[in-house]
Amino acid sequence: MNKNHNPKPMLKYLMATLILFASLLSFGQTQKPVIAILATGGTIAGSAQSSVQASYNPGILSVEQIISSVPAVNEIATLEAIQVCNISSQNMEEQIWLQLWKTIDSLFANKLCDGVVITHGTDTMEETAYFLNLTVRHPNPVVLTGSMRPASALSADGPFNLYNAVALASSKEAYGKGVMVAMNDLFFCANDVTKSHTTNTAAFTCPNYGPLGQMRDGKPSFFRENLFIHTTRSQFELKGVDKLPGTEILYAYAFASDLPFYSLIEQGTKGIVIAGAGHGNYNRPFATAMEHASKKGIVVVRSTRIPSGGVDKAAEEYNSIFPVSYNKNPQKARILLMLALTQTKDTKKIQEFFEKY
Numbered sequence: 001m002n003k004n005h006n007p008k009p010m011l012k013y014l015m016a017t018l019i020l021f022a023s024l025l026s027f028g029q030t031q032k033p034v035i036a037i038l039a040t041g042g043t044i045a046g047s048a049q050s051s052v053q054a055s056y057n058p059g060i061l062s063v064e065q066i067i068s069s070v071p072a073v074n075e076i077a078t079l080e081a082i083q084v085c086n087i088s089s090q091n092m093e094e095q096i097w098l099q100l101w102k103t104i105d106s107l108f109a110n111k112l113c114d115g116v117v118i119t120h121g122t123d124t125m126e127e128t129a130y131f132l133n134l135t136v137r138h139p140n141p142v143v144l145t146g147s148m149r150p151a152s153a154l155s156a157d158g159p160f161n162l163y164n165a166v167a168l169a170s171s172k173e174a175y176g177k178g179v180m181v182a183m184n185d186l187f188f189c190a191n192d193v194t195k196s197h198t199t200n201t202a203a204f205t206c207p208n209y210g211p212l213g214q215m216r217d218g219k220p221s222f223f224r225e226n227l228f229i230h231t232t233r234s235q236f237e238l239k240g241v242d243k244l245p246g247t248e249i250l251y252a253y254a255f256a257s258d259l260p261f262y263s264l265i266e267q268g269t270k271g272i273v274i275a276g277a278g279h280g281n282y283n284r285p286f287a288t289a290m291e292h293a294s295k296k297g298i299v300v301v302r303s304t305r306i307p308s309g310g311v312d313k314a315a316e317e318y319n320s321i322f323p324v325s326y327n328k329n330p331q332k333a334r335i336l337l338m339l340a341l342t343q344t345k346d347t348k349k350i351q352e353f354f355e356k357y
Contacts, residue, residue, distance in 0.1 A: 033114040033170040035077040036107055038100060039063030040128075041086040042121025044158035046150030054199075056150040058088040058121060066119060069151065070159045076218060077170045080113070089121025089128075089146075094244055097128060101135050101238055108138040115141040115169030119162065122146045122203060125181060126193050130332045133179035133190035133230045134339055134357060135238050141174035144190075145182045148201045157184065157201045164215040173220050177212070178230035186211040189226035191357075194329055196307065207308035208327050229356045236339045245341035247271035249330045250286075251305065258285035265292065271299045271337045274322075275330035280304045280311035287318050294322070299345055301325055301354070303333040323351040 039045065041059030045066055048056035063081040067073065082103065085096055100118065107113045120128055129144045136142055145165035147158030165182040168174050179190040183204045192206040205211075213222040246269050250260055254277075264272060272293060276282050280302035282290070290300045303325035304311050310327040313320070325333035333354070340353045 033077045034112070035079055035115050035117055035166050035169050036113045037063060037067065037079055037081045037117045037119065037166075038084050038103060039066065039081065039086070039119045040084050040089070040092075040096065040100075040121070042089050042119065042125075042146045043150050044119050044121075044145070044147040044162070045086060046147075047152045048150050051152055051154040056152070058150070059086040061151055062086070063119065066151070066158070066162065070163050073163050073166050077166050079166070087121070089124040092121075092124045092128060097131050098238065098242070098244075100128070101132065104132065104136050104142060105138070105238075108136075108140050113140075115143070115174070117162070117165045117169050118142070118144045120144050120146050122148060122183075122195055124331075126190070126195060126204075127331050127335060129179050129181050129190035129193065131335050131339075134234050134236050134336065136179065136231055137234055137237075139176040139232050141169040141171070141177065142179045143169045143174070143182050143187070144179070148199060148203050160185075163218070167218040168215060168220050171220050173222060176232070177222075178226050180212060182215065185216070186214050187220065188212055189230075191226055191228050191230065191332075192327065194307065208310065234357070236342065241342065244338050245270040247273065247334050247338045247341070249273045249275055249334055251275045251330075252277045252282045252286060256283055256286065258289040261286065261289035261293065265289075265296055265298060269298060270341050271301070271334075273301045273303050273325070273330050273333045273337060275305040276302055276311065277305065279306075279309070279314070279316060280320075280324060281316050290322060297345065299323070299337065299341065299347060299350060301333055301337050301350070303328060303330040305330065321347075323347050323354060326354050328354065 043058050045061040046056045046058040047060040063083045104116050125144050143165045145161045149156045168182050181188045181193045184202050188206050188211050192209050195203050196205045197203040213220050248264050248269050301323045302311050311324045340350045
């Protein structure tokens with residue numbers, strides 16, 4: 001099983017890709033959009049012992065093998081493949097995020113491709129998408145895709161998902177729309193997309209606003225537009241950043257213990273997101289711990305474990321002074337808080353970030 005998750009070897013692939021793209025573009029050898037496919041592993045690169053077996057090993061196939069399963073994709077774009085890593089996405093790491101950002105920024109800044117497609121495991125796909133949505137400051141399309149069935153499965157969904165992702169990234173309509181996720185004939189904005197089913201091929205939804213649109217015959221039809229700040233208008237700058245501020249999530253439930261809270265405080269965590277019950281609610285021990293954390297300089301943000309509805313400034317039991325996540329689920333709130341903390345610890349300014357992004 002390929003467990004390569006070290007992003008450093010990718011640098012040699014990136015340099016080779018830059019040279020190839022420069023050669024293609026300078027000599028005019030392609031009239032089709034140039035799309036870079038950055039592969040990170042996941043179920044789309046997975047394999048099982050039989051075509052109907054539920055258990056499988058993710059991150060087995062190379063990006064070249066994945067692309068070879070969809071020969072029609074070469075008709076719509078000139079492709080260049082980069083194997084960033086080959087892991088299951090529950091093992092995604094901060095350094096891989098930063099390497100993805102650096103690679104995409106380099107490709108777009110040097111005008112070496114028209115769009116990027118990232119093949120990714122579905123478990124944390126929404127998190128990688130949102131991170132890139134806030135940090136890739138270019139209008140060119142970035143589309144993440146994956147699959148719910150391994151490549152060896154009967155009726156594997158990966159090939160068509162990849163075709164649709166490349167078609168979307170190649171389209172003029174996707175320009176300036178922010179980072180998107182393409183799955184099961186639909187595409188979603190990174191701001192609201194979430195995995196809402198553990199195994200079904202229709203696993204992704206946007207519970208608050210619905211999908212951005214659908215793919216049909218290799219062409220996108222947009223239903224709506226993402227009006228939150230993203231990509232080119234984002235103020236988050238990662239140049240020179242090699243480590244992000246530590247942020248964690250704490251889950252609220254009936255008579256939840258405050259021990260994990262105090263453990264995070266002792267470990268020097270910079271930010272904590274509360275996955276609150278209902279409208280971002282939490283019990284009395286949590287309330288005391290939150291006040292203690294605030295006095296220690298830790299920024300605490302209220303979110304909710306409920307899939308839709310979000311959290312606003314209204315509070316049910318306590319006059320909460322803590323920033324709220326609005327439409328961001330806990331995992332996305334954590335990412336926005338993490339990036340906000342690279343600029344400020346002022347809770348009023350952090351609240352403004354959650355209102356705009």
